[in-house]
Amino acid sequence: xxxxxxxxxxxxxxxxxxxxxxxxxxxxxxxxxxxxxxxxxxxxxxxxxxxxxxxxxxxxxxxxxxxxxxxxxxxxxxxxxxxxxxxxxxxxxxxxxxxxxxxxxxxxxxxxxxxxxxxxxxxxxxxxxxxxxxxxxxxxxxxxxxxxxxxxxxxxxxxxxxxxxxxxxxxxxxxxxxxxxxxxxxxxxxxxxxxxxxxxxxxxxxxxxxxxxxxxxxxxxxxxxxxxxxxxxxxxxxxxxxxxxxxxxxxxxxxxxxxxxxxxxxxxxxxxxxxxxxxxxxxxxxxxxxxxxxxxx
Amino acid sequence: xxxxxxxxxxxxxxxxxxxxxxxxxxxxxxxxxxxxxxxxxxxxxxxxxxxxxxxxxxxxxxxxxxxxxxxxxxxxxxxxxxxxxxxxxxxxxxxxxxxxxxxxxxxxxxxxxxxxxxxxxxxxxxxxxxxxxxxxxxxxxxxxxxxxxxxxxxxxxxxxxxxxxxxxxxxxxxxxxxxxxxxxxxxxxxxxxxxxxxxxxxxxxxxxxxxxxxxxxxxxxxxxxxxxxxxxxxxxxxxxxxxxxxxxxxxxxxxxxxxxxxxxxxxxxxx
Numbered sequence: 401x402x403x404x405x406x407x408x409x410x411x412x413x414x415x416x417x418x419x420x421x422x423x424x425x426x427x428x429x430x431x432x433x434x435x436x437x438x439x440x441x442x443x444x445x446x447x448x449x450x451x452x453x454x455x456x457x458x459x460x461x462x463x464x465x466x467x468x469x470x471x472x473x474x475x476x477x478x479x480x481x482x483x484x485x486x487x488x489x490x491x492x493x494x495x496x497x498x499x500x501x502x503x504x505x506x507x508x509x510x511x512x513x514x515x516x517x518x519x520x521x522x523x524x525x526x527x528x529x530x531x532x533x534x535x536x537x538x539x540x541x542x543x544x545x546x547x548x549x550x551x552x553x554x555x556x557x558x559x560x561x562x563x564x565x566x567x568x569x570x571x572x573x574x575x576x577x578x579x580x581x582x583x584x585x586x587x588x589x590x591x592x593x594x595x596x597x598x599x600x601x602x603x604x605x606x607x608x609x610x611x612x613x614x615x616x617x618x619x620x621x622x623x624x625x626x627x628x629x630x631x632x633x634x635x636x637x638x639x640x641x642x643x644x645x646x647x648x649x650x651x652x653x654x655x656x657x658x659x660x661x662x663x664x665x666x667x668x669x670x671x672x673x674x675x676x677x678x679x680x681x682x683x684x685x686x687x688x689x690x691x692x693x694x695x696x697x
Numbered sequence: 698x699x700x701x702x703x704x705x706x707x708x709x710x711x712x713x714x715x716x717x718x719x720x721x722x723x724x725x726x727x728x729x730x731x732x733x734x735x736x737x738x739x740x741x742x743x744x745x746x747x748x749x750x751x752x753x754x755x756x757x758x759x760x761x762x763x764x765x766x767x768x769x770x771x772x773x774x775x776x777x778x779x780x781x782x783x784x785x786x787x788x789x790x791x792x793x794x795x796x797x798x799x800x801x802x803x804x805x806x807x808x809x810x811x812x813x814x815x816x817x818x819x820x821x822x823x824x825x826x827x828x829x830x831x832x833x834x835x836x837x838x839x840x841x842x843x844x845x846x847x848x849x850x851x852x853x854x855x856x857x858x859x860x861x862x863x864x865x866x867x868x869x870x871x872x873x874x875x876x877x878x879x880x881x882x883x884x885x886x887x888x889x890x891x892x893x894x895x896x897x898x899x900x901x902x903x904x905x906x907x908x909x910x911x912x913x914x915x916x917x918x919x920x921x922x923x924x925x926x927x928x929x930x931x932x933x934x935x936x937x938x939x940x941x942x943x944x945x946x947x948x949x950x951x952x953x954x955x956x957x958x959x960x961x962x963x964x965x966x967x968x
Contacts, residue, residue: 554792555799562931566912643927653934661807662923665944672937 505606509598513588518602522578535570589632590618613649617675739855747837752847759826769816769824782836808885808925838903845887888947
């Protein structure tokens with residue numbers, strides 16, 4: 401009987417192994433290249449963390465109910481040994497919330513091998529020079545993995561800050577400050593998108609009022625025009641253009657975009673459409689992860 | 698206007714025009730002047746309405762980076778001094794200046810306006826380093842457009858002297874009499890938009906409009922309609938259709954700017 405695994409990404413169901421029975425406790429691990437039992441991972445984290453809250457939500461294989469229905473709806477399936485095929489599929493992603501005790505909200509977002517840790521402090525006291533009389537002052541600090549933060553980090557901080565400002569209901573907390581601190585733990589491509597996702601999850605964890613959720617998606621276009629979603633570091637280097645979009649959850653509108661490289665207008669529209677479809681999967685993952693968290697506690 | 702600026706603007710926007718009399722899709726008068734700074738290797742001054750940006754380029758010798766021994770480099774720096782606006786203080790560059798510098802660096806890198814290999818004199822040992830200083834003299838909004846235009850005009854104005862490496866002494870000999878222009882491959886032109894109330898898009902915002910806007914968008918386009926940079930730092934959401942409108946406006950703007958540049962350079966040639 402085929403084991404159908406829903407990879408937190410493309411929505412394409414891949415037949416991984418024809419031998420194992422359908423078992424919700426297994427999830428495809430791209431690094432190992434085989435199905436691994438998921439439960440031991442959860443138990444290990446519980447031991448280390450000491451907290452009973454089910455905070456770890458792995459982005460694939462965890463949606464048992466959804467998996468069965470997905471298998472009936474989507475017929476295209478591929479047997480493939482590698483973690484993802486050529487084309488539009490997102491890497492394996494995982495999210496962990498409430499892992500730090502001091503910040504009001506924290507989250508760690510993992511996309512393939514790229515990992516970013518986010519902490520949110522707020523609404524808190526703000527310096528008189530920075531206060532805005534009718535809304536909250538948002539501040540973003542991005543720390544690179546090595547070295548001191550430079551001009552590129554400042555530019556990314558501005559992008560993330562403006563994206564957050566568009567969704568956070570600052571008017572509910574005037575004359576306060578909300579600080580988002582992001583630390584890059586490992587960078588293997590699509591860093592900005594991972595930062596955006598981590599920031600969103602951390603804001604949710606902190607309970608900051610928002611009008612919508614947002615997610616980051618990266619697209620890479622290589623020299624012959626093929627689109628790749630969620631590129632790895634190697635794919636990004638070889639690509640002709642890398643586009644990162646931040647989309648909101650209500651109407652999939654474009655909140656933020658930053659691009660590198662040359663591309664045409666038609667390619668932009670194509671990437672945007674692909675990013676919008678990919679964002680549905682990310683939002684579904686957010687929703688399920690939050691549902692799991694709040695249903696058990 | 699001072700008490701309820703947003704309401705004041707909304708009343709104008711309802712009539713599809715702006716307080717300074719422009720249409721929603723109209724740019725301010727652009728003036729450009731090249732070669733004004735004698736001590737720099739290339740310079741230009743661009744005025745977009747009241748926004749004034751001056752660009753000076755100095756070429757110096759430097760060792761090429763070890764991971765790319767046959768490439769020179771271009772180092773842009775945008776300086777938003779307290780002179781241009783009350784919002785800036787003296788001291789280390791603030792966030793806006795850093796973001797603008799990063800934006801210009803990205804535009805240079807993405808559009809490949811000059812081939813970095815052209816800047817190399819001797820592979821692995823000597824290369825030209827172009828230091829581009831963009832100083833804003835008056836900040837009345839739309840700084841990114843003015844900076845890209847100033848940079849482009851200044852780069853077209855740069856004249857590099859010929860350098861030969863003397864084999865005996867292994868020193869570089871600079872021949873100041875023989876100068877050549879840089880080979881500019883593309884002409885990236887930036888068009889900035891401001892988004893109001895999630896629906897209206899206006900082109901070339903002034904400083905007041907930038908403050909009141911809920912979001913901004915900058916599109917950098919080159920001749921073949923290829924986009925070098927789509928910079929949208931947050932703000933309200935935009936649909937695909939709105940983006941299409943922005944693209945078409947950017948294409949027309951590119952033509953206008955190109956025409957202006959060609960006129961300027963044609964008038965400069967016979968010296």
